[in-house]
Amino acid sequence: MIVREPSNSKDAKHYTTDRLRDEFLVQDLFNLGEIQRVYSHIDRIITMGFCPDEQSQKLDENMDVMKSLGVNYFLESRELGVINIGGPGTITVDGTVHAMKSQDGLYVGKGNKEVIFASDDVNNPSKYYALSAPAHMHYETVHIDITKAKQVPMGDAESANKRVIFQFLHPEVLQTCQLSMGLTKMAPGSVWNTMPCHSHERRMEVYFYFDLPQDSIVLHLMGEPTETRHIVLRNEEAVIAPSWSIHSGCGTSAYSFIWGMVGENKTFTDMDHIAMKDLR
Ligand SMILES: O=C[C@H](O)[C@@H](O)CC(=O)C(=O)O
Numbered sequence: 319m320i321v322r323e324p325s326n327s328k329d330a331k332h333y334t335t336d337r338l339r340d341e342f343l344v345q346d347l348f349n350l351g352e353i354q355r356v357y358s359h360i361d362r363i364i365t366m367g368f369c370p371d372e373q374s375q376k377l378d379e380n381m382d383v384m385k386s387l388g389v390n391y392f393l394e395s396r397e398l399g400v401i402n403i404g405g406p407g408t409i410t411v412d413g414t415v416h417a418m419k420s421q422d423g424l425y426v427g428k429g430n431k432e433v434i435f436a437s438d439d440v441n442n443p444s445k446y447y448a449l450s451a452p453a454h455m456h457y458e459t460v461h462i463d464i465t466k467a468k469q470v471p472m473g474d475a476e477s478a479n480k481r482v483i484f485q486f487l488h489p490e491v492l493q494t495c496q497l498s499m500g501l502t503k504m505a506p507g508s509v510w511n512t513m514p515c516h517s518h519e520r521r522m523e524v525y526f527y528f529d530l531p532q533d534s535i536v537l538h539l540m541g542e543p544t545e546t547r548h549i550v551l552r553n554e555e556a557v558i559a560p561s562w563s564i565h566s567g568c569g570t571s572a573y574s575f576i577w578g579m580v581g582e583n584k585t586f587t588d589m590d591h592i593a594m595k596d597l598r
């Protein structure tokens with residue numbers, strides 16, 4: 319498991335491109351038969367990718383849970399949110415099998431001992447993007463078909479930011495301890511997400527970009543509003559946004575992304591909006 323320490327805004331102004339990428343970029347999430355886990359000390363969020371071949375993968379496979387988390391099993395004191403962006407498969411939670419077609423989400427609460435990810439077809443493997451955060455009580459496991467997500471249309475074609483925010487882990491859809499999570503889809507020809515932009519001092523966020531054509535990139539914008547930086551992201555890469563940072567992006571074509579937040583509250587609209595005139 320890769321461990322990332324927090325960066326503070328005073329230091330981050332001086333980062334080179336390489337350093338920005340070392341601190342905030344998350345790559346190699348979906349190599350067939352492999353598992354990627356990146357543990358951030360920011361709110362102790364773990365960003366993961368599971369891409370099972372004919373062999374299924376366990377949540378805690380190839381890691382020393384006692385050493386990394388100081389507990390006996392992964393979800394002893396954590397909760398988990400998952401969205402499948404690959405082919406159909408299953409997630410088995412303590413013996414209960416959940417069919418996971420593309421774009422299906424699953425919330426798995428604290429206290430579940432065994433979580434197993436599988437692909438139905440190795441030639442069209444499932445790609446389970448997962449976030450986990452510390453949790454102190456159990457909430458029931460909930461399967462969320464994208465049609466059950468709360469939909470929030472945003473933007474317009476004239477501003478090249480027409481999109482729909484699908485809120486999967488949201489208080490109006492299901493209960494979690496602190497994790498919020500969902501998927502935003504850009505309309506064809508729309509390339510800007512989250513502009514006008516915001517930060518939220520009270521929560522951190524991770525963005526994971528996907529459905530980007532080959533050779534397309536997203537210029538992900540981060541940094542303080544008056545000290546913006548960019549990181550070039552390619553398909554199926556994620557980026558960590560500390561609480562002091564904006565998180566917005568412009569693609570060379572349309573794309574989708576999964577956002578996930580942890581921190582003080584689950585109030586999606588609790589944002590510090592940044593006026594366009596204040597951006598530098
Ligand atoms: O705090 C909320 C997050 O940044 C995202 O949900 C924003 C987003 O999906 C969008 O504007 O497209």
Ligand SMILES: [Zn+2]
Binds near residue numbers: 516517518523565
């Ligand atoms: Zn945000």
